[in-house]
Amino acid sequence: MKNSIHTQFRFKHALNEILTVIISSDDRDTILNQTTDILGEVLHVDRCLIYDADLINNRLKALTEWLNPNYSSISPTKGDYSIDVFKSGIAEMQKSGHYLVSHFDDINQALLLDESDKLLHRTMNIKSGLWYPFSFSSRGYFILVLNATQNRRNWTNDEIDFLNSVSKQVSIVLGKIRLLEEKRVTDDLLIKQSHILRRVLDNSPCGIWMTDETGKMKFVNKTYCDSVGIPEDRFLAVPHYAELFDDVIAGQCLKSDRETVEPNKPYTFYETAKFSDGKYHDLEVIKSRITDEHNNPLGLIGISIDITEHNQAQYELEERKEKYRGLSEASYEAIFLSEKGVCIEQNQTAEKMFGYTSSEAIGRFGTEWIAPEDRAIVMNNMLRGVEEPYEVTALKKDGTTFPCLLRAKMMYYKGKNVRATSLSDITERKRAENAERASDLRYRSLFKTSPSGIMVLDEHGIILELNKAVSNSTLYSPDELAGCDIRILSPKVQESMVAVNIQRILGGEVLEQEVLCLRKDGTICTFWLNEIAITLPNGRPGILSVSNDISERKKLELEKDRNLLVQEALNKILHLSIANIGLEESLEKVLITILSLPFLSLEKKGGIFLVNEKQNCLELKAAYNFGNELTTKGAQFPLGQCHCGRAAPDGEIQFSDFNDYRYDNTRQGTLPHGHYDVPILGQDSVLGVIAIYLPELYELEKFQRDFLLSVAEILSGLIQRKKSEEALEESQMRYRMIAEELDQRVRQRTAELETVNRELETFSYSVSHDLKTPLRHINGFIDLFLDNISSEFSPEKLGYLKQITDSATKMGQLIDALLSFSRLNQGELHKTIIHSSDMVQKILLFFEPERQNRTIKFTIEPLPDINGDEGLIGQVWTNLISNAIKYTEKKAEAIIDIGSSSTDKMTTFFIRDNGAGFHMKDVEKLFGVFHRLHKTSEFDGVGIGLANVNRIITRHGGHCDAAGEPDKGAVFYFSIPK
Numbered sequence: 001m002k003n004s005i006h007t008q009f010r011f012k013h014a015l016n017e018i019l020t021v022i023i024s025s026d027d028r029d030t031i032l033n034q035t036t037d038i039l040g041e042v043l044h045v046d047r048c049l050i051y052d053a054d055l056i057n058n059r060l061k062a063l064t065e066w067l068n069p070n071y072s073s074i075s076p077t078k079g080d081y082s083i084d085v086f087k088s089g090i091a092e093m094q095k096s097g098h099y100l101v102s103h104f105d106d107i108n109q110a111l112l113l114d115e116s117d118k119l120l121h122r123t124m125n126i127k128s129g130l131w132y133p134f135s136f137s138s139r140g141y142f143i144l145v146l147n148a149t150q151n152r153r154n155w156t157n158d159e160i161d162f163l164n165s166v167s168k169q170v171s172i173v174l175g176k177i178r179l180l181e182e183k184r185v186t187d188d189l190l191i192k193q194s195h196i197l198r199r200v201l202d203n204s205p206c207g208i209w210m211t212d213e214t215g216k217m218k219f220v221n222k223t224y225c226d227s228v229g230i231p232e233d234r235f236l237a238v239p240h241y242a243e244l245f246d247d248v249i250a251g252q253c254l255k256s257d258r259e260t261v262e263p264n265k266p267y268t269f270y271e272t273a274k275f276s277d278g279k280y281h282d283l284e285v286i287k288s289r290i291t292d293e294h295n296n297p298l299g300l301i302g303i304s305i306d307i308t309e310h311n312q313a314q315y316e317l318e319e320r321k322e323k324y325r326g327l328s329e330a331s332y333e334a335i336f337l338s339e340k341g342v343c344i345e346q347n348q349t350a351e352k353m354f355g356y357t358s359s360e361a362i363g364r365f366g367t368e369w370i371a372p373e374d375r376a377i378v379m380n381n382m383l384r385g386v387e388e389p390y391e392v393t394a395l396k397k398d399g400t401t402f403p404c405l406l407r408a409k410m411m412y413y414k415g416k417n418v419r420a421t422s423l424s425d426i427t428e429r430k431r432a433e434n435a436e437r438a439s440d441l442r443y444r445s446l447f448k449t450s451p452s453g454i455m456v457l458d459e460h461g462i463i464l465e466l467n468k469a470v471s472n473s474t475l476y477s478p479d480e481l482a483g484c485d486i487r488i489l490s491p492k493v494q495e496s497m498v499a500v501n502i503q504r505i506l507g508g509e510v511l512e513q514e515v516l517c518l519r520k521d522g523t524i525c526t527f528w529l530n531e532i533a534i535t536l537p538n539g540r541p542g543i544l545s546v547s548n549d550i551s552e553r554k555k556l557e558l559e560k561d562r563n564l565l566v567q568e569a570l571n572k573i574l575h576l577s578i579a580n581i582g583l584e585e586s587l588e589k590v591l592i593t594i595l596s597l598p599f600l601s602l603e604k605k606g607g608i609f610l611v612n613e614k615q616n617c618l619e620l621k622a623a624y625n626f627g628n629e630l631t632t633k634g635a636q637f638p639l640g641q642c643h644c645g646r647a648a649p650d651g652e653i654q655f656s657d658f659n660d661y662r663y664d665n666t667r668q669g670t671l672p673h674g675h676y677d678v679p680i681l682g683q684d685s686v687l688g689v690i691a692i693y694l695p696e697l698y699e700l701e702k703f704q705r706d707f708l709l710s711v712a713e714i715l716s717g718l719i720q721r722k723k724s725e726e727a728l729e730e731s732q733m734r735y736r737m738i739a740e741e742l743d744q745r746v747r748q749r750t751a752e753l754e755t756v757n758r759e760l761e762t763f764s765y766s767v768s769h770d771l772k773t774p775l776r777h778i779n780g781f782i783d784l785f786l787d788n789i790s791s792e793f794s795p796e797k798l799g800y801l802k803q804i805t806d807s808a809t810k811m812g813q814l815i816d817a818l819l820s821f822s823r824l825n826q827g828e829l830h831k832t833i834i835h836s837s838d839m840v841q842k843i844l845l846f847f848e849p850e851r852q853n854r855t856i857k858f859t860i861e862p863l864p865d866i867n868g869d870e871g872l873i874g875q876v877w878t879n880l881i882s883n884a885i886k887y888t889e890k891k892a893e894a895i896i897d898i899g900s901s902s903t904d905k906m907t908t909f910f911i912r913d914n915g916a917g918f919h920m921k922d923v924e925k926l927f928g929v930f931h932r933l934h935k936t937s938e939f940d941g942v943g944i945g946l947a948n949v950n951r952i953i954t955r956h957g958g959h960c961d962a963a964g965e966p967d968k969g970a971v972f973y974f975s976i977p978k
Helices: 002-024 028-042 083-096 116-123 157-202 222-228 232-237 247-259 308-330 348-354 372-384 427-449 468-474 492-506 551-578 583-595 642-650 702-792 795-823 836-846 870-886 920-925 945-955
Strands: 047-054 059-067 080-082 100-103 128-136 140-148 207-211 217-220 267-274 280-291 297-306 334-339 342-346 390-395 401-413 416-425 453-458 463-466 511-518 524-535 541-549 606-612 617-624 636-638 654-659 673-681 686-694 831-834 856-860 866-869 894-902 906-913 959-965 969-977
Touching (some): 002 028, 002 157, 028 059, 028 157, 059 083, 080 083, 083 100, 128 157, 217 232, 222 297, 247 267, 334 348, 372 401, 492 524, 492 541, 551 702, 583 606, 583 617, 583 686, 583 702, 617 686, 642 686, 673 702, 686 702, 702 795, 831 870, 836 856, 836 870, 870 894, 870 906, 870 945
Parallel strands (some): 856 894
Antiparallel strands (some): 100 128, 128 140, 207 297, 267 280, 280 297, 334 416, 453 463, 511 524, 606 686, 617 636, 654 673, 673 686, 831 866, 894 906
């Protein structure tokens, strides 16, 4: 009981505050704002609004809104909705005059019939609401809404009574304010209409003025002031307007004023006055006495009409009558005047056209100029007094006939009522009509069979005629369209342009344009129109409209333009993906590019996540406009949770058109939205997810989905490339470490090899000196021995000593060959341009002694120049030519061929002979040291020449080869790089 008394006291205090606001202000917004604030605080609610339900404009608009400051999660509403959202609920309140209550778990039936459930309990996050009607009027009514967002609210009787009291007081003051507003609007309208009336009177071609009963001018329009040359302020300043004119005009003014005695019975008279232009004008003046509602006299109103031009026209008309006869004689038409059907006069054209002189024509009955078959028609029309023109067949004096157009009209002539008949020869016109009729038949055939839509419209846009192509394009039957306004085919956005286009066409413009067409089924297609003005058969202006349905072409153009935009966007993303920047920076720029593309219609919010396989989660790598919804880049989200988390393990696109508190990824401050998550697929796993926000209840089109899949493919390549680059960079680092280690080893081995080479040179010198010295001693002592005691030995013993000497000599040659072979790897190559043909010719000169007493046939082709060490290449040719001469010495005729061949990279030389040859199974032994395929007794040599050749060519980067057959010769090859 105590609590109830306290509540009533609180409500009474609040009502007094509202009354104070109402008394202290006449501004509607101030009253409503302060009333809303007081209501929200005293009722302990979270949201309080006053809506204006404008039934005329079908809008429901929030006039004021109060939000409880203790709940930061509450956000203001947009405040302006179509009244259809609450149509059922408003109808219920309008019918019953009672409030409505709704809870999120118990929706009022009236609110369930429209979309208010979604707006109240989803968008506005309402748990409980009360809708209370304020007042009803022709414009609409006010509604008070109290919303509780945190819990279910049950409204007490005290609260309802309090709202009832508030609504009554606010309704009264709102009614008064509305009346004041309407009065201000009415006053403004009267002022505007007064200004308009003044402009109309000032622009009137007639002079208009008004006086009071004393003759003082109360009003005079601009036309009257300009005509008499007296300004308005002078008229209004004098006691009587007649004082401004001379005595004659002033006397006429006073006399006409006295003649105008009866109210509502104008007095008209005519006068001539001199105007400000210096000319005299004929005037028709009308004056009338005016009274108030009680028939009390107020004054006079006068109107002066300048009839100078009218009088001039009358005078000219009389002149034209005098000229009629002359014009009649000059007319191209045959003109007859007849009385009771008998000709009384004809013009000269009639005499020429029919062959009757005037004396022959006068007295004849008029039908004698008409062919017999048409006389009954002419007689009937004469008796009926028909004046409209019609066609007949005329008959000449010589009996020939011709088509003519007959016109007849009764007129007063020379004191008599006579019938004037004119006959026009229309032979040429009929011929043209016949040709036109044939052309019309062709036109009709084209009209019916044309693939283009053809319509004929009248001057108001009414469809008079259409062909089948129009019917096929618009889905209307010809009967449904014939007689309809052309606007039936225009969407609302183009209806206002129809009248403008009709006037442009009728004005002579040939209109070619692209327009939208509304089909019968409500779909919209695109037409290309060609429209021109024509003259209809009834002589009225009309329009010929030719249309072609270009919807498919426009669709293809739209798709082409859209595909071009998509391709440009993909190219931009591709360039970003190959830019020399880090992975996260690349992802951020790609994300911003996606969200900024107009053809995607996305919210400017999204992120790109990458899969962290080690921790089995998603990591945020790029984000845009997330705000406080997510913490920072690098934030982790478990796989399988939320939209993007479900997209990663499944590798499937995740989509929702409405994402709110029912989903597990909702975060504090996230408003409802659509969600689209595209997985970034690698070769055998999911690499990441593109997560973008969509407008609520929005679904992407196919080309938009395909574009995002293409972006995912590009990002897949980017991510894998970046990972490969990271792996490559890691490998390169390991490689550099290994290379440094190898380089250190090479330097160490090189130093060791240099030491070995120096030791080998020392050894070679020692071998050359220490081994050859004993051999010289052997040969020297044997020579001395033979010189002193050779006579004491038998030939057999001398042969033994000679064999020792020869062996020592042979051993010396072997030592020299070994030394020469070892020195081939020492020293640098000194490459120059070698003229091969000149070199071979010079070397052949050295072998002239061996060629004595032998038949040797040399065939030498032109040889190409090469780049090499001239001394070493000379040794190659010397060895090979020497072998060829040596191994052909047992042939009666030795044949030696020298030539070459080339490829892009190598030059190959060959030397072929028909000498001893060799078995191919022994070819690998040819280029070894001391490997001989023939006995020394057969051919001299130590077996090191070809080994030297192979080593020289190898040092030049080339290679050697050979082929042969026993007793049929051999061929040796060596190749040198270009």
